[in-house]
Amino acid sequence: MNKKYDIESAILKNCIVAKDTIAMEFHAPQIAQNVLPGQFVMVETPTKFLRRPLSVAGVDGNRITLIIRKVGEGTKILTSLRRNTRLKMLGPLGNSFPKIDGRKILVAGGIGIAPLLLYANCFPKNSDFVYGEKNSEYLLDENYLPKNIKISTDDGSRGFAGNVCDLSRTLEHAPILACGPEPMLAEVINIAAEWNVPAFVSLESRMACGFGVCNGCAIETTQGFKKICTDGPVFPAEILIFSI
Numbered sequence: 001m002n003k004k005y006d007i008e009s010a011i012l013k014n015c016i017v018a019k020d021t022i023a024m025e026f027h028a029p030q031i032a033q034n035v036l037p038g039q040f041v042m043v044e045t046p047t048k049f050l051r052r053p054l055s056v057a058g059v060d061g062n063r064i065t066l067i068i069r070k071v072g073e074g075t076k077i078l079t080s081l082r083r084n085t086r087l088k089m090l091g092p093l094g095n096s097f098p099k100i101d102g103r104k105i106l107v108a109g110g111i112g113i114a115p116l117l118l119y120a121n122c123f124p125k126n127s128d129f130v131y132g133e134k135n136s137e138y139l140l141d142e143n144y145l146p147k148n149i150k151i152s153t154d155d156g157s158r159g160f161a162g163n164v165c166d167l168s169r170t171l172e173h174a175p176i177l178a179c180g181p182e183p184m185l186a187e188v189i190n191i192a193a194e195w196n197v198p199a200f201v202s203l204e205s206r207m208a209c210g211f212g213v214c215n216g217c218a219i220e221t222t223q224g225f226k227k228i229c230t231d232g233p234v235f236p237a238e239i240l241i242f243s244i
């Protein structure tokens, strides 16, 4: 198992990067030097008992970037914090996306783009990167996106009109790495099966501990129960059972 670090770090920079979405930078040398694309950190959320899982979206020297979208109470608190606020965080946690040397397609739905940004940065060659949001307000600031990314919006307000799976279907077949909402991941798995290519998808769940102790994130797979926090969050498509 990879070594994990429980650190306390101040918010060095925070900026709005889309509707309800903040990018935050932290000085976190141990995490920055050890994190692999797809791994996450459990971040202290002031006034809440439980930390929240957040993917590492970027690494720059000894700094890491997290991109946080407001969906509930915890992320509302996190996205409202000011610069210099100190937070505890534990990581890097979980497994990572596999390194694929040949051509591959990165498929990101909504805030699921976070771990794939780090992947694209670490392995910039031979990738098509597609990214979908429901409308242009939620698209990340282009300074946070790779130049060649292909965008879709459900309402057609920018880029390809339709969902990110429809956009993916227009591309030449290749192995797929994906992160996003469950219905999108289920469709990605269908596409991979139709194309007869491997797919690796990053799953989400509510997490209490983040390191395998509470069993709160267990899912059933064709290989028995797996914990999203330690066996995942990245799983090969062929072992997953989706009930959508």
Ligand SMILES: Cc1cc2nc3c(=O)[nH]c(=O)nc-3n(C[C@H](O)[C@H](O)[C@H](O)COP(=O)(O)OP(=O)(O)OC[C@H]3O[C@@H](n4cnc5c(N)ncnc54)[C@H](O)[C@@H]3O)c2cc1C
Residues within 6 Å of the ligand: 040, 052, 053, 054, 055, 056, 066, 067, 068, 069, 070, 071, 072, 073, 074, 075, 076, 111, 114, 115, 203, 204, 205, 206, 207, 233
């Ligand atoms: C491995 C991993 C990496 C993640 N990376 C990021 C990231 O980089 N950026 C980011 O913004 N978010 C990320 N998330 C999701 C983030 O952890 C949740 O949005 C957050 O924990 C919600 O907390 P809350 O208190 O705001 O919401 P709550 O008040 O707990 O819930 C609000 C609503 O969101 C739903 N919800 C809560 N958590 C999840 C979840 N994990 N999956 C699906 N629905 C959920 C609830 O059912 C509810 O409807 C990640 C989750 C995991 C498991």
Ligand code: FES
Residues within 6 Å of the ligand: 206, 207, 208, 209, 210, 211, 212, 213, 214, 215, 216, 217, 218, 227, 228, 229, 230
């Ligand atoms: S979150 Fe506790 S075991 Fe996964």
